[in-house]
Amino acid sequence: MNIKTENTYKTASRIVIATGIFIAALGLAVRSSMWLDNILLWLISTFKRRPLSPFWLEKLQFFGMDLLLFGIVVAVIGLFVVSKWSLVFSKAQNDSFILTTTMIIMAALWLPVVLFGHSSTIAGEKYWWLDDDAMISMKYARNLADGFGLVWNPGDRVEGYTNFLWTLYMALVHLLPIPTSKTSLVVLVTNIALAIATVPYIVRIIRQLDGNNLVVIATLVGYVFNRGLLAWTAAGFETALLTFLFIMLIYRIIEESRLSQPKIQTYAYIAIMSLVRADAAVLSVLLYGTSFILNKERKTVFFYSAVSLIFPIAHEVFRIYYYGDILPNTAYLKTQNWNGKYLAGLKYILDFIKNYSIMIIFAVTALALTRTKEFRCLFSIVTLYMIYVASVGGDTYPSFRFLLPVLPLLMILAFTGIQRLKLESLFKFLTETPKKDQTKKYQLTSQKLILIKAALAILCLVTSPLVVLGYSRLLVPRTIAINNITIGLSLKNNTSPSDKVAGFFAGLVFYFTDNYAIDLLGKSDRYIAKLPTFPGSMKPGHNKFDFDYSLGKLQPDYVVSNFKLPVSKEEMLKNSKGDFAFTGQLFFNEVFRKHCLSNPVSADTWRTVFACNWPSKPKKRTDWQPLPL
Numbered sequence: 001m002n003i004k005t006e007n008t009y010k011t012a013s014r015i016v017i018a019t020g021i022f023i024a025a026l027g028l029a030v031r032s033s034m035w036l037d038n039i040l041l042w043l044i045s046t047f048k049r050r051p052l053s054p055f056w057l058e059k060l061q062f063f064g065m066d067l068l069l070f071g072i073v074v075a076v077i078g079l080f081v082v083s084k085w086s087l088v089f090s091k092a093q094n095d096s097f098i099l100t101t102t103m104i105i106m107a108a109l110w111l112p113v114v115l116f117g118h119s120s121t122i123a124g125e126k127y128w129w130l131d132d133d134a135m136i137s138m139k140y141a142r143n144l145a146d147g148f149g150l151v152w153n154p155g156d157r158v159e160g161y162t163n164f165l166w167t168l169y170m171a172l173v174h175l176l177p178i179p180t181s182k183t184s185l186v187v188l189v190t191n192i193a194l195a196i197a198t199v200p201y202i203v204r205i206i207r208q209l210d211g212n213n214l215v216v217i218a219t220l221v222g223y224v225f226n227r228g229l230l231a232w233t234a235a236g237f238e239t240a241l242l243t244f245l246f247i248m249l250i251y252r253i254i255e256e257s258r259l260s261q262p263k264i265q266t267y268a269y270i271a272i273m274s275l276v277r278a279d280a281a282v283l284s285v286l287l288y289g290t291s292f293i294l295n296k297e298r299k300t301v302f303f304y305s306a307v308s309l310i311f312p313i314a315h316e317v318f319r320i321y322y323y324g325d326i327l328p329n330t331a332y333l334k335t336q337n338w339n340g341k342y343l344a345g346l347k348y349i350l351d352f353i354k355n356y357s358i359m360i361i362f363a364v365t366a367l368a369l370t371r372t373k374e375f376r377c378l379f380s381i382v383t384l385y386m387i388y389v390a391s392v393g394g395d396t397y398p399s400f401r402f403l404l405p406v407l408p409l410l411m412i413l414a415f416t417g418i419q420r421l422k423l424e425s426l427f428k429f430l431t432e433t434p435k436k437d438q439t440k441k442y443q444l445t446s447q448k449l450i451l452i453k454a455a456l457a458i459l460c461l462v463t464s465p466l467v468v469l470g471y472s473r474l475l476v477p478r479t480i481a482i483n484n485i486t487i488g489l490s491l492k493n494n495t496s497p498s499d500k501v502a503g504f505f506a507g508l509v510f511y512f513t514d515n516y517a518i519d520l521l522g523k524s525d526r527y528i529a530k531l532p533t534f535p536g537s538m539k540p541g542h543n544k545f546d547f548d549y550s551l552g553k554l555q556p557d558y559v560v561s562n563f564k565l566p567v568s569k570e571e572m573l574k575n576s577k578g579d580f581a582f583t584g585q586l587f588f589n590e591v592f593r594k595h596c597l598s599n600p601v602s603a604d605t606w607r608t609v610f611a612c613n614w615p616s617k618p619k620k621r622t623d624w625q626p627l628p629l
Contacts (some may be wrong), residue, residue, distance in 0.1 A: 485509075
């Protein structure tokens with residue numbers, strides 16, 4: 001490297017370091033200076049032309065922390081990467097270096113979210129948790145490990161989960177000699193390991209498609225910093241396992257089709273995917289079809305596929321025998337008797353397209369520029385799966401959980417599309433002149449081509465949901481989760497296991513208590529799951545309830561509401577319609593008002609527990625002992 005180039009790198013390094021220090025200083029000022037916060041709040045309020053809610057100060061604090069962390073990272077990049085760019089560039093030609101670096105960055109970025117954002121000290125003990133629906137699976141898993149069977153309540157066979165194999169894995173975790181306060185940590189760390197294990201297969205697929213280093217690096221940056229992938233992996237769902245299996249199988253199918261050597265293990269994995277999550281059967285069908293189209297040994301593919309179906313068939317026989325249903329209870333809950341399902345699904349997919357619009361445009365570009373069976377099949381998988389997700393109503397939660405398994409594939413297609421852009425032809429067309437005597441020629445050098453395509457890749461990344469801003473919020477434990485665990489522990493300490501408890505957000509509360517659990521939103525209740533949806537509610541899994549049945553017929557001893565006393569009737573009327581109508585509808589339900597509302601239990605959480613008095617049952621106590629500090 002000549003002296004001029006070395007000086008250029010040093011200058012660039014100083015600029016990047018100075019930029020990082022400036023960003024970090026600005027973030028620190030936002031975090032620590034009240035007068036600066038007041039100025040920023042005034043500016044935002046003026047821009048929006050309305051007063052701001054108190055939560056805006058909290059938003060500013062998180063924004064300041066994001067800037068501080070981002071500035072530190074930029075400064076470190078300037079110090080150790082830009083200053084040694086020639087060395088880094090030479091090593092980046094090696095896939096093993098890229099993989100190692102990516103895995104280290106993932107561990108450094110993702111593990112703190114698990115270690116800090118999903119844990120808290122409650123009643124003198126450190127607790128870890130998964131998001132609420134995942135904790136429903138954990139309750140099934142604990143009951144199985146304890147010998148009660150794969151059930152929500154001992155004796156009640158209702159399939160209130162959709163992730164059979166993931167729940168079985170959770171049951172194995174419960175056989176470890178660790179307390180319930182730590183079981184979630186094992187699941188969370190497993191998810192991080194699965195997400196990291198997906199990285200090599202992403203790179204292998206890119207190389208199969210003749211992707212260069214730009215495609216590799218851009219795809220891995222998109223994967224590592226994607227908000228949805230990080231959030232749902234840290235939530236403890238089966239999403240990381242499903243993504244790992246799907247990406248691994250894409251690689252195996254392409255490799256085996258090129259060698260005309262299908263292997264039965266591949267088809268066994270395809271079949272097993274449908275046991276990881278019930279609706280992953282659609283992905284399994286798409287993979288079977290892709291393998292059949294790409295592989296010349298179609299008789300062997302057909303035979304292996306048929307043999308592998310023994311896994312989902314055996315699981316379906318188990319489901320019918322054990323639960324008496326053809327589908328999981330949650331499938332009936334979320335997809336049946338819902339007139340607004342297709343509209344909700346369309347909105348879900350349109351929101352996904354809006355968030356990944358540039359990426360989708362370049363994926364379409366890749367399809368147009370690479371007219372091979374492989375590209376057509378891969379693009380078709382993403383498209384058809386999006387259509388399926390729309391047809392079932394999408395998801396009630398943000399960050400596109402259902403589409404995350406195919407998201408890395410979309411990224412690969414998009415950045416491959418950027419690589420294959422014919423910029424030279426486009427540039428020639430735009431600059432060509434009809435004058436015959438024109439002697440001046442315009443050329444794009446290889447360096448300019450690389451810079452333009454790198455800029456397009458950056459555009460693709462920055463217009464997708466990244467976790468750069470918003471990361472610090474993931475490091476802070478959610479008060480809602482802490483409160484729900486506190487309620488569960490309070491129930492365990494102040495009630496008997498025979499007491500029935502009804503509630504919403506059933507996962508966390510009922511995992512940490514031994515009571516008979518009634519899920520008011522029907523994930524583990526056949527009757528609720530097959531009801532029509534509440535008018536105007538568009539959130540699948542939260543739009544079916546019948547309090548006359550859940551309270552009047554099942555007669556719980558305690559009810560965990562979704563409001564904290566005192567409340568006004570006006571406030572509850574607002575919460576009696578729309579997506580969260582169940583909150584206000586409970587307050588106005590005659591059975592609840594007659595038997596439960598007048599008996600609140602003292603609990604310093606965002607929710608109120610009510611003791612219910614029934615003529616046929618002894619009166620329940622409301623003078624609960626607080627949890628030890």
